Amino acid sequence: MAEAVLRLQPAVTRKSRLFGTFGVLVAGLALAGCQTMIPKGKPAPKPVTEQPDGPVGPGLPEDxxxxxxxxxxxMTGSNAGVGESIANAANLAVLDTGGxxxxxxxxxxxxxxxAAAQxxxxxxxxxxxxxxxxxxVRAVAPIARKAxxxxxxxSNDASVSGGGTWLLGYSPAQSIERVVGFARTKGAASFAGLAPNGVYGQRASSAMIRxxxxxxxxxxxxxxxxxSQKSMQAAVTRLAQTxxxxxxxIADSGGVAVQLAPMVRKGGGANAHLLGTELWNTEGAIANSPVLRGAWFASVSDGLYTQLSTKYRARYGKAPYRLSSLGYDAxxxxxxxxxxxxxxxxFPGRVLGDAGGFAGIDGAFRFDKDGIAQRALEVQQVDAGRFTVVSPAPKTFGD
Incomplete structure (x- = not known):
């Protein structure tokens, strides 16, 4: 989202107090116990699936x-790695908050x-x-709503939000809005886009136009x-003819952007500033690719996530997926x-609609009327071997 839309509010108001208290909790954790290390020669502990509290019989737990x-x-199947990372980070948060x-x-x-929801x-x-x-989410929502x-x-799919379902996932529309707004402040006046076929590409295209x-x-x-290489080249060629x-x-992953960038440079966009989406923040390796040097993308801040990642490695013996922070923040x-x-x-779900917002590993956020997390995003630039923040994320939201 553009900075103007966020409307920074330096003064503390009644609505911002919840955000402030929550932010203090995050800073206080920052992250508590980061010095914990796994002894050499010993395997990392397995992810905890339940916090024990005495015997649990049939029906409601005795807690x-x-x-x-x-x-x-x-926790199994093709997405098990991501799920395990989220579960591990969530358990770290339980431990950090005392449980x-x-x-x-x-x-x-x-x-x-x-079945899991039931x-x-x-x-x-x-x-x-x-x-x-x-x-x-579509399978779970009716079951949860009835109960x-x-x-x-x-998830970041806006079509599944509302009716008691709140989305913490990173919204591509917000990322696009933020980076486009930043590019405008740097003098860009005419914009073009390349997006993959499919739901993500359709929504990214609509978001960019808006x-x-x-x-x-x-x-x-x-x-x-x-x-495919042929299809991507054809799209770049068609764009050059307009x-x-x-x-x-380039509304796609960093890996695809690395493939498209040389085609763009040779096919009509030699001097165009390349822009990316929130997907790029999950692929630090693209900073090693000269073809994207100087490109901008908007994402959540990595400041506290770096600390979480360090702590995660110390406890579990491996690196987390970037989405793990969603489990911690939840x-x-x-x-x-x-x-x-x-x-x-x-659960008092109405509290989630507090306009003052909240804070977490991924920075400030609040839920809009549709139940979608609005995030304070920063703009990063792809530099040699690293990402550099060129426009910091706002600290608070206006009313």
């Missing part, structure tokens, strides 16, 4: 002191998202963190491709809400 929270992620307010249990959505609700969980995939159990999902219009720029062309452009958005969010949430009662 009268903590809130039951379900974590629904894929006195929530009791979290992990359910494997790879075995069936609907089991989680039968076990007495009052809020669901996850699922990760949009199709799993009055809110969902805080890790962003360029909102920023007062001019959209001169948008082409789609199917990720009009010249100051900035070009636990921080629920722990914050738990301060004013009576054990055994329904």
């Amino acid at each position: 009268q002191l903590r809130h039951r929270v379900a974590l629904l992620v894929p 006195k307010q929530i009791r979290m249990t992990t359910y494997d959505t790879a075995l069936g998202a609907a 089991k989680a609700i039968a076990d007495g969980n009052k809020v669901i963190l996850g699922p990760l995939l949009a199709e799993d 009055n159990v809110p969902i805080i999902s890790f 962003a360029v219009e909102a920023a007062g720029g001019r959209m001169v062309g948008m082409q789609n491709y199917d990720r 009009s010249s452009y100051d900035a070009l958005l 636990v921080l969010l629920v722990t914050r809400v738990a301060r004013d949430w009576k054990v055994g009662t329904a």
Whole structure:
């Protein structure tokens, strides 16, 4: 999102106090226990799937002191790596916050998202963190809604939000809006885009058209491709036949952008400034590719995530997936809400709509009226071997 839309508010207001308190918690963790190391020669501990608290019999767990929270992620199958990272980071957050307010249990959505949700609700969980995939959210939402159990999902698919489903995932539309707005402040007036065929590409294309219009720029062309070399080259060629452009958005992964950039430079965009989306932040290796040198993309801040990643490696003996921070932040969010949430009662989902917002590993965020996390994004530049922040993320939201 553009900086003008965020409207920074330096003064502390009633609505911003929740954000401030939550931010203090994040800074205080920062991250608590980062010095913990795994002794050499010993394997990293396995991810914890439940916080124990005495015997649990059939029906509702015998836990009268903590809130039951379900974590629904894929722990087996093709997405197991991402799911495990989210679960591990979520458990780190439980440990960092003392584990006195929530009791979290992990359910494997790879075995069936609907069945996982039914089991989680039968076990007495009052809020669901996850699922990760949009199709799993669609399967879980009706079950959770019937039981009055809110969902805080890790998906970024806006079509599954609302009706008790809140999305923590990184929105490509917000990323595009932010980087386009930044490019406009640097003099770009005419914009073009390249996007893959499919749902993501369609939504990215629509988001860019809206962003360029909102920023007062001019959209001169948008082409789609199917990720084959022939199709990508054809899209670049068609784009060159329309009009010249100051900035070009490649709405795809960093790996695909590395393939497209040389074609663009030779095919009509020799001097265009390349722009990317939030996907680039998950691929640090693209900083080693000279073809993207100087390109801009908007994403959540990596400041606190770097600390989380270090702590994660120390505890689990391997690097986390970038999405792991969503698990950590989801636990921080629920722990914050738990301060004013009576054990055994329904989760007070209305609190999530607080306009003052929240803070976490990924920076400031708040949920809009549709239940989608609006994030304070920074703009990063691809430099030699690293990403450099060229426009910091705003610290707070306006009313």
